[in-house]
Amino acid sequence: MNHPASITLPSVIGTEELTAIFDTQQQAVRIHGAPSYKERIAALDAMLGMIKTNHDLLVATVCADFGNRSFAETQLSELMPIVNGIKHIRTHLKGWMRPSKRKVGMAFKPATARVMYQPLGVVGVLAPWNYPLTLTLVPLIEALAAGNRVMLKPSELTPRTADLLKRLLAETFPVEQVAVVIGDAALAGRFSELPFDHMLFTGSTSVGRHVMAAAARNLTPVTLELGGKSPVVIGADFPLKKAARLVAIGKFFNAGQTCVAPDYVMVPRHLVDTFAAELLDASKQLYPTIEGNKDYTSIISPRHYDRLMKMIEQASTAGARVWQHGTAGRTDSRKIPPTILTNVSLETDVMREEIFGPLLPVIAYDNLEQAITFINARAKPLALYGFSNNGTFIDQLLEQTRSGGVTINGTMLHATQDDLPFGGVGHSGTGAYHGYEGFVRLSHARGVFKLSRFNMSDKVSAPYGTMTRLVTRLMLGK
Structure with missing residues (x-):
């Protein structure tokens, strides 16, 4: 070879x-x-x-x-x-x-x-x-x-x-x-x-x-x-450690360079820091090292690497807390470690643009209605992820939002199913x-219509008379 x-x-x-x-x-x-x-x-x-x-x-x-x-x-x-x-x-x-x-x-x-x-x-x-x-x-x-x-x-x-x-x-x-x-x-x-x-x-x-x-x-x-910004909504009832691991697997696969990768996570307000810590811990379990780790993918090009590094810098300058597994690798290796951001300004690029890299903002919410309003105020995403064992919670999330596809209690797997349609809606595709x-x-x-030899549709024609009146009376219920 x-x-x-x-x-x-x-x-x-x-x-x-x-x-x-x-x-x-x-x-x-x-x-x-x-x-x-x-x-x-x-x-x-x-x-x-x-x-x-x-x-x-x-x-x-x-x-x-x-x-x-x-x-x-x-x-x-x-x-x-x-x-x-x-x-x-x-x-x-x-x-x-x-x-x-x-x-x-x-x-x-x-x-x-x-x-x-x-x-x-x-x-x-x-x-x-x-x-x-x-x-x-x-x-x-x-x-x-x-x-x-x-x-x-x-x-x-x-x-x-x-x-x-x-x-x-x-x-x-x-x-x-x-x-x-x-x-x-x-x-x-x-x-x-x-x-x-x-x-x-x-x-x-x-x-x-x-x-x-x-x-x-x-x-x-x-x-x-x-693409777009595919959200994750974590319900308070779902085991946080399990949710963190599942989100980390989907987000940091291919270093986040996936169109259906989670783009931000919404977590009950009192659990934000706990979830961020669990997510960071999960990333360390998945990728114990970053530089030299053959399981952790590089960013595709210097231009994309620089764009992501500027996103982190801008978010940090605007007051975000940066949770990071190690530090960025050598420029020539183009590896950015799993990076979690809390207290993120909604005016920064990381919340305004599709990330397409291993950066994940965590956003606090007080109730499901607030989370749904937050999602619906933005362009319809390519994917939506909900974590809860409460059927009412999931039903409300599905009924009151729009997205290309959905995975419940996991991420990205709907896109791997051969018998499910894959596509976006609105700004995420058509x-x-x-x-x-x-x-x-x-x-x-191609629609094909074939008349039987006994079909008499040709009798309903001009000059319109008895047959036409009979057919229209029958069809219109007069």
Whole structure:
């Protein structure tokens, strides 16, 4: 196996090549039409074989892009969801593809109605850097399952992984079926301007606005998976030590560089300091050391590292208490230790922006209504987490808030379920995918209505007379 550091970094492709690839896939749609069930299963099997054959290389390459990325975290968060997703789709695809019968109104019988799910055509996927395998390949397998051709644009912040995916996918699929294009943000802009039949973007809300605006010029439908500040609400009845450990596991996984990571925790006022101490203790148990610890992931780039360090400094200057497991590592290792913030000013960046790092503010609340009001005063988050064994507490939290998805008494695990839709709402995104929802999202639901040979609907026509009066009287109840 070649060490990932030896991989030649990719060069940027030009607009003409980008357009040529798109035209090739579009032409393949026109010539070949919708792939059969067997062809779709073959594509999924090819993906599965590619992942299993190159398991070690994929893991090591992602690690090299981050500077240090826990091998276990890549296996758990990247390879497992891809493999499980393929297996889930293989089990259910035949049933999903089968036309579904629909009811026919009394006035239109005898007739039949059904819905056929057909491929949209060419799907574009703009993938982020934080999970460069999962968030590139899961949309790909769902697009292939729906019968589409796919163009992928991986993030330029994980160049080795992008280059590896381009090579492996080129060895697995012809360019008219799957193509990877590599380049910087300017290329991503040109990519989003192509007249795709559907586009899926995962990334920040600010970039999502530009993607949606570019897509609108071609009336391209878009699935946006964004982010936001996902809150945790701890009920007073829930064991604090257990809650702290579960929150720490979710927050500090991948050093907090997860779109559904907890972004702030709301705790009953009298428990704030106790919870912060338990959270700090839990982080020490998870990561006894920071610098040199292969289980603790680095921040992706110097720019992101500096942004997070400035957040801590700004919050501290504004009066926040900083609870930190050790100190920040060497700049070249880009490791920021688990950092808990209490007494945080709501005007600081750590409470105004999505954190995307191992910083976690703890906010006091006096009652659940106050916590709900606090959450609802902000943009709808991608995820919401509630910790309580009190059913009334959880029901009120679910009924009176809005978020993309929810995990109760844990964090992030709703996003790993193949049979649950994953997506945001409002500023945290639009549209959902994963499993069946991904198949439907990347398909066209084509309604088909068929008249029986004995159908007499043609009798209800101009010049309107007895038959029309009879039908309208029957339908309107006159």
